[in-house]
Amino acid sequence: MGRVVVDVMPKPEILDPQGKAVAGALPRLGFGQFTSVRQGKRFELEVDGPVTPEVLAAAAAAAEQVLSNPVIEDVVRVADAEADAAATIASGNLA
Amino acid sequence: MTRIGVVTFPGTLDDRDAARAVRLAGGEPVALWHADADLRGVDAVVLPGGFSYGDYLRAGAISRFAPVMGEVVEAAGKGMPVLGICNGFQVLTEAHLLPGSMIKNDHLHFVCREQVLSVESTDTAWTGEYAAGERITIPLKNQDGQYVADESTLDELEGEGRVVFRYEDTNPNGSRRGIAGISNAKGNVVGLMPHPEHAVEAGFGPDGARGPRSGTDGLRFFTSVMRSLVS
Numbered sequence: 001m002g003r004v005v006v007d008v009m010p011k012p013e014i015l016d017p018q019g020k021a022v023a024g025a026l027p028r029l030g031f032g033q034f035t036s037v038r039q040g041k042r043f044e045l046e047v048d049g050p051v052t053p054e055v056l057a058a059a060a061a062a063a064e065q066v067l068s069n070p071v072i073e074d075v076v077r078v079a080d081a082e083a084d085a086a087a088t089i090a091s092g093n094l095a
Numbered sequence: 096m097t098r099i100g101v102v103t104f105p106g107t108l109d110d111r112d113a114a115r116a117v118r119l120a121g122g123e124p125v126a127l128w129h130a131d132a133d134l135r136g137v138d139a140v141v142l143p144g145g146f147s148y149g150d151y152l153r154a155g156a157i158s159r160f161a162p163v164m165g166e167v168v169e170a171a172g173k174g175m176p177v178l179g180i181c182n183g184f185q186v187l188t189e190a191h192l193l194p195g196s197m198i199k200n201d202h203l204h205f206v207c208r209e210q211v212l213s214v215e216s217t218d219t220a221w222t223g224e225y226a227a228g229e230r231i232t233i234p235l236k237n238q239d240g241q242y243v244a245d246e247s248t249l250d251e252l253e254g255e256g257r258v259v260f261r262y263e264d265t266n267p268n269g270s271r272r273g274i275a276g277i278s279n280a281k282g283n284v285v286g287l288m289p290h291p292e293h294a295v296e297a298g299f300g301p302d303g304a305r306g307p308r309s310g311t312d313g314l315r316f317f318t319s320v321m322r323s324l325v326s
Contacts, residue, residue, distance in 0.1 A: 010198075014243060015269075017199045066160075069153055069189065071196040072243060 002051035003081035004059040008068045009040035043067055044081065051080040097321045100127040100137035102167070102183075104158045108145035109180065109292060116292040117141070120317030132162040138324050139176040139220070140167055142183025144236075144290060154197060154239045155185030164190055176220035176320050177284045181237055184276070184286030193277055193286045194252070195244030200237070201269025209301035209310075210235035210289050211263040212275050216256050219282040220323040224315040231312035232301050235267055235275075235289040242270035242277075242288070252277055260287050291316040 010016045016038050023037040045062070047055050056078060063075040099117045101124055103110045114124035125137050129147075134140065148157035158164065164186070171177045171192055179187035187193045200206060211232050214225040225231070244252070249271055252258050260276035268288070276287025291313030294300035303310030 013245075014198065015201065017201055017203050017241075017269075021203050066156070067152070069156065069196055071188070071194075071245075072198055 002047045002049060002055065004045045004047070004051055004056060005077065005079050005081045005084060006043040006045065006059060006063045006067055006075065007040060007077040008043070008063070008073050009076050010038060011072060011074055014072050040073075040076070041067075051082070056080065097122040097139070097324055098125050098135075098137045099123070099317070099320070100125045100134055100140045102127045102129060102140065102142050102163055104129040104145070104147035104161060104186075106145050106147045106149055107143055107182070109143040109290065110145075112290075113141045113143040113180070113292045116295040116313065116317050119295050120314055120321060122317060122321055127163055129158065129161040129163050132166050134163070134166045134170060139320050140170070140178070141292075142167070142177070142179040142186050143292065144181030144183060147182055147186065150182070150185075150239065153185075153189070155182060155187075155189040158182075158186045159189040168192060171279075171284050174281060174283050176323065178221050178316065178320070179284075179286035180290055180292060181240075181288055184288055185239065187284065187286045192284050193279060194248050195242055195271075195277070197237075197239045197288070198241045198243055199239050200241050200267075205236070205238045206240065206267050207236040208234070208267065210267060210275075212260045212289060213263050214259070215261055216259045216278065216282075218256065219259055219278045219285050219319075221285045221316050221320050222259060223323055224319040230263055232303065232310050233289045233291050233294040233313045234301055237268065237288055240268040240270070240288045242268075242274045244271060249274075255280065257282075259285055260289070 019038040060078045099122045101113045117124040214229045257278045262273045262275050278285045294313035297309045301310040
């Protein structure tokens with residue numbers, strides 16, 4: 001079973017009220033070093049077989065047509081979840 | 096009698112009020128179901144307010160793909176009057192019948208108030224019975240009501256006289272340029288965040304000149320469309 005990750009973020013020029021609310025709360029909890037927060041969405045799409053280039057292309061199309069609204073959002077990532085995790089481990093970034 | 100369809104999606108809340116507004120205006124409301132690709136021969140369509148499909152993905156995003164919406168988009172293209180109220184307005188933007196989109200209110204709170212609007216355009220199918228510049232009061236209630244579009248789209252809307260309603264006295268949700276409602280180029284498709292269908296009968300509407308709850312400023316949306324259909 002394969003899994004595709006799709007990340008959608010509000011466009012940079014669109015004010016993000018949710019991110020602003022989180023940014024306002026962080027200093028109150030002692031996290032004063034973060035100057036700005038933007039909140040987006042992560043979708044995980046599962047398929048029966050492996051994540052082929054065709055599956056990724058279909059996920060990219062779904063991301064553009066359904067999962068995001070191009071007026072207010074950008075699709076910032078469409079990736080095979082496993083390859084993504086492997087790359088993260090290889091680069092030593094996983095805590 | 097003029098037949099006006101009112102669409103019900105899963106999670107629609109204001110379909111009965113919209114049907115009642117049509118009846119009080121002298122029309123015949125016709126219930127339309129989201130899953131039926133059938134407009135049942137209506138002369139106009141209202142997409143009412145609510146939280147269709149829970150608004151989980153984005154407000155109106157999933158409703159846009161409902162079977163009935165294919166028919167609505169086709170009929171709107173041929174000039175049928177379509178009115179989107181609140182969630183219905185969000186559905187119209189997701190369906191690309193109207194430009195721009197709605198995001199969360201700038202202050203992050205749900206807002207519910209009696210809102211003053213100015214009628215900026217009387218050249219639409221839904222506003223012919225108002226006077227240009229008239230101030231009307233109808234309820235506003237939403238979470239995702241902040242109208243946004245890029246500057247060139249906003250300039251185009253203003254330049255073509257397609258800003259139909261603007262918030263007066265206060266901007267309740269941070270909408271760009273105080274825009275409360277817009278139309279398409281032909282003027283048959285109108286969307287707005289406030290709720291005209293909640294201000295159609297004395298005793299049940301906002302406070303008005305004739306006393307508490309006497310406001311019926313929303314009724315002329317529905318009489319306007321009926322007049323536009325006969326003429």
